Every structure is written in C-alpha cells, then in structure tokens.
Amino acid sequence: MKNYGKLVNFEFNRVAKLFAVLMGITLILQIAGVFVEARDYLNMANEKIYEEMMPKAEFLETFGQMSFLQVIRSIWFLGPIGLCVAGVAFYIFLIWYRDWVGKNTFVYRLLMLPTSRLNIFFAKITTIMIMTLGFVAFQLILLPIEIVIFKGMVPVDFRNDMGLTELVGSMPELSIIIPGxxxxxxxxxxxxxxxxxxxxxxxxxxxxxxxxxxxxxxxxxxxxxxxxxxxxxxxxxxxxxxxxxxxxxxxxxxxxxxxxxxxxxxxxxxxxxxxxx
Known part of the structure; x- marks a missing residue:
C-alpha cells in the first residue's frame, strides 16, 4: 500500500502542470463567458429599450428574460469542459506511452521497482480518476461563483433565476459529468x-x-x-x-x-x- 501511494503521488506530479493549465483555462474562459453573454444580452436590451424606445414589458415578452442556462449552453462554458475531457482522454494513452519515449526509456526503471507491477497499473488508473474527479469538483466550485457574477451583472427584472440542480438537469452533458x-x-x-x-x-x-x-x-x-x-x-x-x-x-x-x-x-x-x- 505504501509503494502504491508513492506511485500515485509520482504519477500525479507528472500530470500536475497539465491539470493546473486545464483548470486555469476553464476558470478564465467560463468567467469570461459569463461577462460576454450577459453583456450581449444587456446591450441588446439597452438598444431595444433606450434607442428604439421599446417598452420593457414588450422587450421581455419578445426576447424573454436571460437565464444562466444561456451561459452554460455557450461555447465559453462547454468548450473548456470538452477540452478537459479531451485532455483526460489523451492522457489515458500518454500515461503509458511517455514511459517508453526517449533513449533511456523510463519504463525499465519503473518495472524494476521493488513492488508488484500491478501497483503500476493501479497507480496510473487512480491518477486518471483523480484528474477526472478533480475537474468535476473544480466545476462544482466554479458554478456558484459564476452564478453570483451573473446575478451581479443582470438586473433581477431581466433574468430568470434557476437553481443549480435545475441547471444541471437541463443539460444532458452536465448531467453525465455531475450526476444527480x-x-x-x-x-x-x-x-x-x-x-x-x-x-x-x-x-x-x-x-x-x-x-x-x-x-x-x-x-x-x-x-x-x-x-x-x-x-x-x-x-x-x-x-x-x-x-x-x-x-x-x-x-x-x-x-x-x-x-x-x-x-x-x-x-x-x-x-x-x-x-x-
């Protein structure tokens, strides 16, 4: 068990930079997406109400209130999630093949370690699961923060507030990543x-x-x-x-x-x- 723990720690340290970069991209793009999508809606509202003199009630009846679901359905939100999924899928292969790359292939030293070789398998699959669950946990932390930003930008009369559970349930893609x-x-x-x-x-x-x-x-x-x-x-x-x-x-x-x-x-x-x- 001790050797297994050391191997997991070793394998995760090898992917830590990629993990951090993907989380950073997710953070930047998703929060930027909240600003962009909310600003687009507010600009449209300002144009219709203050420039074209459309009554607010008519605007809301015609275009409807904005909900955070519009942000979730945008490329700003789904793009980083897709990138993280692709990153994990790519690393499933890289976690093995990188050991065979180079003149002095690292896999030889890995297989010579004084531990069961099956621990290498368990350590690598555990690392993949840690990455996956780590991205999910990070997304669960980000969502409430993004909702707060969204509510701070869009006035209450112009937005349709939805609970986190309702938002996740409305998106099949999120329902798989974040089970109910x-x-x-x-x-x-x-x-x-x-x-x-x-x-x-x-x-x-x-x-x-x-x-x-x-x-x-x-x-x-x-x-x-x-x-x-x-x-x-x-x-x-x-x-x-x-x-x-x-x-x-x-x-x-x-x-x-x-x-x-x-x-x-x-x-x-x-x-x-x-x-x-």
Missing part, C-alpha cells in the same frame, strides 16, 4: 473506470506484442463491449423482454464487475510475464 444522485455517480464513473481499464489492457497488449498486440487489443475491446451489451441485445431481440428492468440492471452490474476484474488480471499478467526489462 449517488447511484448515478457510481454508475457513470464506474462505467468510466471500466472503460479506462479496458483501454489500459489494450495498451499493454500493444506494448507486449507490438503489431500483433494491436489486433489483440482491438479484439479484446470488441469482446468486452459485446459481452457488456449482450444482455441488452438478448432482451431486445431474443428473449423479448424476459428480464425485469431491475434484473437487467443487476446483470449489467455483474458483467461490468467481471470485465473489470478480467482487465485487472490480464493487465497484471501482461506486466509480469510479457513486458520484460
């Missing part, structure tokens, strides 16, 4: 953990067998996906709704756990037996 319940959190991020573990196993196949490993990785991923969705396919096309929804749900959970265990076991096997130093 603990069960949804476990399901969404459990599925993400499973997907990362399968990708890690595929990367280790490629590192172990080179070109043959690419085909093995693709085949492994395809088999995992087919097995995971097999109950859904059976329910829809073979047994014609035989399972109750709760039974189907439990079946998916069990298959997911089996696939996760299989990925961990296979990754451990490849690290111990196929990747040599």
């Amino acid at each position: 319940s603990f069960l949804e959190f476990i399901l969404y991020y459990g599925a993400g953990l499973l997907a990362v573990s399968i990708l890690f196993t595929g990367i280790l196949f490629e590192r172990s067998f080179k070109w043959k490993g690419i085909f093995a990785a693709v085949a492994y991923g395809a088999v995992a996906v087919v097995l995971f969705i097999a109950p859904l396919l059976l329910q829809e096309f073979v047994v014609d709704g035989f399972f109750y929804p709760i039974e189907l749900f439990v079946l998916e959970i069990v298959i997911g756990l089996i696939l996760l265990a299989a990925s961990i076991w296979m990754s451990g096997f490849l690290l111990k037996k196929k990747i040599t130093v």
Whole structure:
C-alpha cells in the first residue's frame, strides 16, 4: 500500500502542470463567458429599450428574460469542459506511452521497482480518476461563483433565476459529468473506470506484442463491449423482454464487475510475464 501511494503521488506530479493549465483555462474562459453573454444580452436590451424606445414589458415578452442556462449552453462554458475531457482522454494513452519515449526509456526503471507491477497499473488508473474527479469538483466550485457574477451583472427584472440542480438537469452533458444522485455517480464513473481499464489492457497488449498486440487489443475491446451489451441485445431481440428492468440492471452490474476484474488480471499478467526489462 505504501509503494502504491508513492506511485500515485509520482504519477500525479507528472500530470500536475497539465491539470493546473486545464483548470486555469476553464476558470478564465467560463468567467469570461459569463461577462460576454450577459453583456450581449444587456446591450441588446439597452438598444431595444433606450434607442428604439421599446417598452420593457414588450422587450421581455419578445426576447424573454436571460437565464444562466444561456451561459452554460455557450461555447465559453462547454468548450473548456470538452477540452478537459479531451485532455483526460489523451492522457489515458500518454500515461503509458511517455514511459517508453526517449533513449533511456523510463519504463525499465519503473518495472524494476521493488513492488508488484500491478501497483503500476493501479497507480496510473487512480491518477486518471483523480484528474477526472478533480475537474468535476473544480466545476462544482466554479458554478456558484459564476452564478453570483451573473446575478451581479443582470438586473433581477431581466433574468430568470434557476437553481443549480435545475441547471444541471437541463443539460444532458452536465448531467453525465455531475450526476444527480449517488447511484448515478457510481454508475457513470464506474462505467468510466471500466472503460479506462479496458483501454489500459489494450495498451499493454500493444506494448507486449507490438503489431500483433494491436489486433489483440482491438479484439479484446470488441469482446468486452459485446459481452457488456449482450444482455441488452438478448432482451431486445431474443428473449423479448424476459428480464425485469431491475434484473437487467443487476446483470449489467455483474458483467461490468467481471470485465473489470478480467482487465485487472490480464493487465497484471501482461506486466509480469510479457513486458520484460
């Protein structure tokens, strides 16, 4: 456990700069987006009411009040989130392949450490989860701050206030990133953990067998996906709704756990037996 903790700390320190840069970009762009979107709306209101002499009631009836949802739906808000998602997706591969880059490849020293090689797998997947949850936590901290800025800019008569839960529920993209319940959190991020573990196993196949490993990785991923969705396919096309929804749900959970265990076991096997130093 001590060696695992040291490896996690080491891996996170390697990505800390990227993590900080992405959070900084998110902070700057999203707050800038609040100012830009609110200012655009207020400029339009001023133009219609004070220059074109449109009554305020008519303006509100025609154009409606502004809600923070307009900010959330803008590229200013969704763009940084997409960038963070892309950053994590990119680092899923980089966290392994960077160890093989260079004349004196670092992976040799990593594999020679006096600890179980499976700890390397666990440390890397833990780092990915820390990054992901860190971005989510940062977004949860940012949202109330942005809402306060929004309320400070847009007069109460011209805005439609929405609660944080209502805002998140109105955006499917945010509902996945910020689940509405603990069960949804476990399901969404459990599925993400499973997907990362399968990708890690595929990367280790490629590192172990080179070109043959690419085909093995693709085949492994395809088999995992087919097995995971097999109950859904059976329910829809073979047994014609035989399972109750709760039974189907439990079946998916069990298959997911089996696939996760299989990925961990296979990754451990490849690290111990196929990747040599």
